[in-house]
Amino acid sequence: MWEYTDKVKELYKNPKNVGEIPDADVVVEVGSIVCGDALTLYLKLDNGKIVDAKFKTFGCGSAIASSSALTEMIKGKTVEEAAKITNKDIVEFLGGLPDQKMHCSVMGQEALEKAIKKIKGQSVEDEHEDEGAIVCQCFGVSENLIRRVINENNLTTVEEVTNYTKAGGACGSCIPKIEDIIKEELNKVKEKQDAEVAAKPMSNLKRMQLVEETIQNVIRPVLLRDGGDIELIDIDGKKVYVALRGHCANCVISDVTMKNLVQEKLHEYVEHDIQVIEVK
Amino acid sequence: MESNVIYLDNNATTMVAPEVLQAMMPFFMERYGNPSSMHDFGGDVARDVENARHSVAQMLGADYDYEIVFTSGATESDNMAILGTLQYYRDKKHIITTKVEHPAVLNLCRQLEREGYSVTYVPVDREGNLDLDFLFDSVTQDTAIVSVMYANNETGVIFPVEEIGAFCKKRGIPFHVDAVQAIGKIPVDVNKIQCDLLAISGHKFHAPKGIGVLYVRRGTRMRPLLYGGHQEKARRPGTHNVPGIIGIGKAAELVMQHLANKDEVERIKRLRDKLEDGLLSQFANAHRNGNRDRRVDNTSNIGFEFIEGEAILLYLNEKGIAASSGSACSSGSLEPSHVLRAMGVPFTSAHGSIRFSLSRYTTEEEIDYTLNIMPEVVNQLLEISPYWDSKNKKGKLIGELAR
Ligand SMILES: Cc1ncc(COP(=O)(O)O)c(C=O)c1O
Ligand code: FES
Numbered sequence: 001m002w003e004y005t006d007k008v009k010e011l012y013k014n015p016k017n018v019g020e021i022p023d024a025d026v027v028v029e030v031g032s033i034v035c036g037d038a039l040t041l042y043l044k045l046d047n048g049k050i051v052d053a054k055f056k057t058f059g060c061g062s063a064i065a066s067s068s069a070l071t072e073m074i075k076g077k078t079v080e081e082a083a084k085i086t087n088k089d090i091v092e093f094l095g096g097l098p099d100q101k102m103h104c105s106v107m108g109q110e111a112l113e114k115a116i117k118k119i120k121g122q123s124v125e126d127e128h129e130d131e132g133a134i135v136c137q138c139f140g141v142s143e144n145l146i147r148r149v150i151n152e153n154n155l156t157t158v159e160e161v162t163n164y165t166k167a168g169g170a171c172g173s174c175i176p177k178i179e180d181i182i183k184e185e186l187n188k189v190k191e192k193q194d195a196e197v198a199a200k201p202m203s204n205l206k207r208m209q210l211v212e213e214t215i216q217n218v219i220r221p222v223l224l225r226d227g228g229d230i231e232l233i234d235i236d237g238k239k240v241y242v243a244l245r246g247h248c249a250n251c252v253i254s255d256v257t258m259k260n261l262v263q264e265k266l267h268e269y270v271e272h273d274i275q276v277i278e279v280k
Numbered sequence: 281m282e283s284n285v286i287y288l289d290n291n292a293t294t295m296v297a298p299e300v301l302q303a304m305m306p307f308f309m310e311r312y313g314n315p316s317s318m319h320d321f322g323g324d325v326a327r328d329v330e331n332a333r334h335s336v337a338q339m340l341g342a343d344y345d346y347e348i349v350f351t352s353g354a355t356e357s358d359n360m361a362i363l364g365t366l367q368y369y370r371d372k373k374h375i376i377t378t379k380v381e382h383p384a385v386l387n388l389c390r391q392l393e394r395e396g397y398s399v400t401y402v403p404v405d406r407e408g409n410l411d412l413d414f415l416f417d418s419v420t421q422d423t424a425i426v427s428v429m430y431a432n433n434e435t436g437v438i439f440p441v442e443e444i445g446a447f448c449k450k451r452g453i454p455f456h457v458d459a460v461q462a463i464g465k466i467p468v469d470v471n472k473i474q475c476d477l478l479a480i481s482g483h484k485f486h487a488p489k490g491i492g493v494l495y496v497r498r499g500t501r502m503r504p505l506l507y508g509g510h511q512e513k514a515r516r517p518g519t520h521n522v523p524g525i526i527g528i529g530k531a532a533e534l535v536m537q538h539l540a541n542k543d544e545v546e547r548i549k550r551l552r553d554k555l556e557d558g559l560l561s562q563f564a565n566a567h568r569n570g571n572r573d574r575r576v577d578n579t580s581n582i583g584f585e586f587i588e589g590e591a592i593l594l595y596l597n598e599k600g601i602a603a604s605s606g607s608a609c610s611s612g613s614l615e616p617s618h619v620l621r622a623m624g625v626p627f628t629s630a631h632g633s634i635r636f637s638l639s640r641y642t643t644e645e646e647i648d649y650t651l652n653i654m655p656e657v658v659n660q661l662l663e664i665s666p667y668w669d670s671k672n673k674k675g676k677l678i679g680e681l682a683r
């Protein structure tokens with residue numbers, strides 16, 4: 001049994017805005033009966049405003065509740081305002097959804113997005129080209145949808161992507177592709193952060209502080225565990241002078257330890273072009 | 281009934297019978313001794329354990345009481361049967377089972393595949409009947425064990441285990457039967473089946489959860505899964521779950537009484553048919569999943585086209601009716617039930633399939649109430665469904681059914 005919030009229960013028991021709008025300005029369909037959930041969204045517009053919204057849904061309790069929530073959220077909003085709604089907003093409106101049911105909120109967002117494209121006169125016909133390749137054949141999930149959901153919800157694992165989009169939840173043959181996409185997206189985030197760091201040159205004081213902290217809190221504990229120790233001798237710009245003490249000093253691999261550990265950690269925690277120099 | 285809910289989910293678990301609970305009670309606070317102890321306080325309990333073993337042996341038609349091994353449930357019994365056999369026949373690397381087994385067997389086989397075994401999953405037809413010739417043709421020199429369920433938990437369809445048993449005996453291949461869903465519903469006789477191993481679970485026939493049995497025919501070669509004390513002749517060490525064993529023994533007696541009572545057996549079938557026929561005649565979008573005649577009498581699996589199973593269950597739940605579905609959403613996985621997909625049930629109704637399973641405690645009033653409630657539930661969901669044309673009262677699905 002799922003742990004549904006009272007709001008979800010209320011909305012699947014008594015969904016609002018069920019039905020069709022005979023003279024709707026926009027009708028869009030997402031999902032399919034094969035996938036286990038599908039939503040048809042009807043919108044009536046007046047002067048750039050959504051004056052009425054109705055839906056029909058095939059799906060579980062939370063799919064019905066998400067559809068109902070979506071229609072309530074967009075009614076009375078301008079198209080511009082509605083365009084800002086994400087699946088997160090739908091989840092919030094519902095007071096939360098079980099992890100495995102996040103895809104219900106994504107279905108709502110997908111329908112809305114498709115409707116807005118239609119309103120703006122963008123062709124929905126060539127949507128496949130537009131949405132990028134289909135990654136998950138079982139559920140017809142596109143690469144773009146997966147990328148967007150990863151970014152908007154900070155997803156990091158295949159399991160999460162499956163919960164949000166269903167992709168990977170059936171035969172599983174798309175899982176390697178999903179893993180690649182996650183890696184790419186995570187890399188993009190990291191590159192962006194790196195770029196931000198690189199754009200802002202670090203002050204000498206700040207760098208010294210960071211180097212000291214990193215040696216104290218990250219590097220020393222590791223060396224101490226192996227019976228060694230490290231002492232910070234001097235910092236000159238990006239050059240960091242250190243001495244190895246104890247067990248490590250006699251060890252033939254001390255150089256390797258230096259390069260691989262100290263430098264690696266300083267690159268990771270301080271700056272990527274720090275140079276470590278060993279003082280004997 | 282002990283509670284207010286209309287409980288039509290007896291293939292998932294059952295109520296503990298009052299007689300069973302009563303039989304168990306003394307073994308918690310009065311006679312709590314360890315049957316392996318040297319003193320009478322424990323030793324006397326051993327006699328009750330052996331009586332319970334005898335009842336289970338009788339229920340299964342076993343020749344010897346010691347062929348009954350108590351376990352924690354059918355998941356353990358299934359694992360013990362298959363793994364224990366493979367451990368003995370280490371040079372054989374092939375397993376035959378079916379596409380529609382319970383996860384207790386299916387997921388074990390998937391894991392064994394990862395470890396280098398090859399597994400043949402015998403298919404079923406549109407009505408859930410096993411492809412026997414396929415099974416017979418799959419046997420090789422390398423086959424270590426054949427494991428087949430007696431009755432399917434989702435559809436109730438009965439497999440021809442006696443034919444498979446005769447075949448395996450002739451070929452000298454160990455044969456394991458998962459009889460969890462057959463026990464208490466039809467007579468189960470290990471000698472008619474000619475199986476070497478057979479698993480049952482107490483909580484499916486009015487004993488408590490956490491007690492099961494593996495029948496191990498005398499002379500069957502296998503190794504234990506667990507190592508420890510000498511209990512169950514070291515085939516399954518660990519201090520006996522005495523209350524559970526007493527409970528499953530009593531439940532076995534009740535099963536024998538029940539099956540001997542033709543009127544009672546007939547009554548359950550009549551109620552099941554009343555429910556099923558009532559639903560099929562009321563709804564144009566409903567159909568039965570599984571062979572009508574070759575199945576246990578308590579189970580009905582109905583597919584409702586154009587509406588989704590979890591939604592149906594949630595609506596039924598609101599009305600105090602407990603049933604279940606093999607559908608995507610409620611089971612946590614996203615594909616519809618592997619059983620229905622193996623049968624080739626189209627997606628239009630596979631997602632909307634509901635299993636009703638009765639017990640000897642189910643009453644006619646409960647079936648009537650359910651029949652009364654269903655139109656409200658189904659129609660409400662059809663109104664919400666994009667695949668239902670409410671004006672013309674028919675589905676509006678076209679090309680999508682295929683796959
Ligand atoms: C056919 C079948 N096999 C095995 C099991 C597992 O039994 P247990 O719950 O005792 O582990 C079940 C119960 O769901 C079942 O229906
Ligand atoms: S292709 Fe994605 S689960 Fe099958």
